[in-house]
Amino acid sequence: MTIKTPQLRFESLVVHGGLETGTCGPTTVPIIQSSAFAYGTASALEDVFRGRKTGPVYTRLGNPTTEALEKRLAFLEGGVAAVATASGMAAIATAVMSIIRSGDEILASASLFGGTFSLFRDTLSNYGITTRFVDPTDVAAIRGGVTDRTRLIFVETIGNPRIDVPDISAIAAAAQEAGIPLVVDATISTPCLARGCDLGADIIVHSTSKYINGTGSTIGGVIIDMGRFGWRNDKFPHFAPFVKRYREFAFTARVRKLIHKDFGACAAPMNSFLLTEGLETLALRMEKHCANAIALAHFLNGHPKVTWVRYPGLAESPFHEVAARQFGGRFSGLLAFGLADREGAFRFIDHLRMAKNAANIGDAKTLVIHPASTIYCDYETEDKALLGVAEELVRVSVGIEHKDDIIEDFAQALGEA
Amino acid sequence: MNLTVNGKKAAIADKESLSISGLLDELNVADPLYVTVELNGDIMERINFDSTLVRDGDEIEFLYFMGGGRG
Numbered sequence A: 001m002t003i004k005t006p007q008l009r010f011e012s013l014v015v016h017g018g019l020e021t022g023t024c025g026p027t028t029v030p031i032i033q034s035s036a037f038a039y040g041t042a043s044a045l046e047d048v049f050r051g052r053k054t055g056p057v058y059t060r061l062g063n064p065t066t067e068a069l070e071k072r073l074a075f076l077e078g079g080v081a082a083v084a085t086a087s088g089m090a091a092i093a094t095a096v097m098s099i100i101r102s103g104d105e106i107l108a109s110a111s112l113f114g115g116t117f118s119l120f121r122d123t124l125s126n127y128g129i130t131t132r133f134v135d136p137t138d139v140a141a142i143r144g145g146v147t148d149r150t151r152l153i154f155v156e157t158i159g160n161p162r163i164d165v166p167d168i169s170a171i172a173a174a175a176q177e178a179g180i181p182l183v184v185d186a187t188i189s190t191p192c193l194a195r196g197c198d199l200g201a202d203i204i205v206h207s208t209s210k211y212i213n214g215t216g217s218t219i220g221g222v223i224i225d226m227g228r229f230g231w232r233n234d235k236f237p238h239f240a241p242f243v244k245r246y247r248e249f250a251f252t253a254r255v256r257k258l259i260h261k262d263f264g265a266c267a268a269p270m271n272s273f274l275l276t277e278g279l280e281t282l283a284l285r286m287e288k289h290c291a292n293a294i295a296l297a298h299f300l301n302g303h304p305k306v307t308w309v310r311y312p313g314l315a316e317s318p319f320h321e322v323a324a325r326q327f328g329g330r331f332s333g334l335l336a337f338g339l340a341d342r343e344g345a346f347r348f349i350d351h352l353r354m355a356k357n358a359a360n361i362g363d364a365k366t367l368v369i370h371p372a373s374t375i376y377c378d379y380e381t382e383d384k385a386l387l388g389v390a391e392e393l394v395r396v397s398v399g400i401e402h403k404d405d406i407i408e409d410f411a412q413a414l415g416e417a
Numbered sequence B: 001m002n003l004t005v006n007g008k009k010a011a012i013a014d015k016e017s018l019s020i021s022g023l024l025d026e027l028n029v030a031d032p033l034y035v036t037v038e039l040n041g042d043i044m045e046r047i048n049f050d051s052t053l054v055r056d057g058d059e060i061e062f063l064y065f066m067g068g069g070r071g
Helices: A010-016 A042-050 A064-077 A088-099 A114-127 A139-145 A168-178 A237-263 A269-279 A282-301 A320-326 A342-350 A381-386 A403-416 B020-026
Strands: A081-085 A105-109 A130-134 A150-156 A182-185 A203-207 A221-225 A308-310 A334-338 A367-369 A393-397 B002-005 B008-011 B036-039 B059-063
Touching: A010 A064, A010 A282, A064 A081, A064 A221, A064 A269, A081 A088, A081 A237, A088 A114, A088 A150, A088 A182, A088 A203, A088 A221, A088 A237, A105 A114, A114 A130, A114 A150, A130 A139, A139 A168, A150 A168, A168 A182, A221 A237, A237 B036, A282 A308, A282 A334, A282 A403, A342 A393, A342 A403, B020 B036, B020 B059
Parallel strands: A105 A130, A105 A150, A150 A182, A182 A203, B002 B059
Antiparallel strands: A081 A221, A203 A221, A308 A334, A334 A393, A367 A393, B002 B008, B036 B059
């Protein structure tokens, strides 16, 4: 079904985008908690399976509650279609596996979330896929890393936990020259700071568990297709039937009809409802996350026990200029800072009273973690160095509490560090 | 002119010529910008919708894709 794109501003789109209104209907997206959908006649169900009519048949393949979330996210990123998944990692795995085949290469940022790094280096390598990791802030290194077997470039808008900011439009130009798609994980910037269609990405992925949900209640992911990559290309002969039949939806069709369907990492309707509810306050929350993060970054920057602070909102950050341009003067809510050593980091975390010590980001609550001993505890020292995970590093996902309460909590905990 | 449209017989008023684009209008096919047209088993390129004429006995499928977006 075609939905007319409402000519609304972002703050209104997060509330209304993709929601069809009837003469008398609910004001929230109904939770259609059903595995399957019954049709009155055999030919009616045949028509849906054959594509003559659109409609849900089985929740692994599609569900009306999930579809409402997908439509809203597609609007927000300026894409042509979206596929919601069970988690952010499911979104990344599904998107990437829909493009590559055995023998292909991925050119990926060396500043990646640990789960993505593990997927590329440790899992996909078992299936004949090689990943080259390069500094995403060095466009020359990206251009130099493309080989005749590279089939996609993968970067994060804000690296986690290195907190570096690649120039996405420059990388998009490199990808375009190479005739390969640019897949961008925009979890930390969200479409609130920059829309996928403006960044130059071909495909956007999110862990919707983070800022899009906003309350730490729900795991989810999404793949959003900008619909503009030219798959009619010698490098992608496996896309030919999809391009012919589905044109600008070729990528999404391949996702839905192969990997998403066959691997089955579908979104649960209840989760899609919670994510849609959370999404409605995204613009308001991001404003507060950004304001609190810059205030905390300034406080930490002037603290005698803090050895360094990584936050692109700080003028002295090497990524300040590109981030300011790319994200319209906002810098999201994620930062990292260093203490004297691992013990200092542990003492700091142990003495926090309000902020939570948890392996998550994008929650309304301020969260901290010592990545080296948790998310990256199984990684070799050289891999931690590659990913920017220092022993003295504390990662902070700055919440939406009163900024003075966050700063006071950090001040008293630093006093004990 | 007798056609088979989405598996069902359809009688279309005889015209001097009727293109695929004309048929989309004639049958008021939903979402014509997004529909995929299959003519006698072959998927058609959109650029040929205006120039391809339908003939008596043709089998035509109007197919849609997908949930989760504008398509």
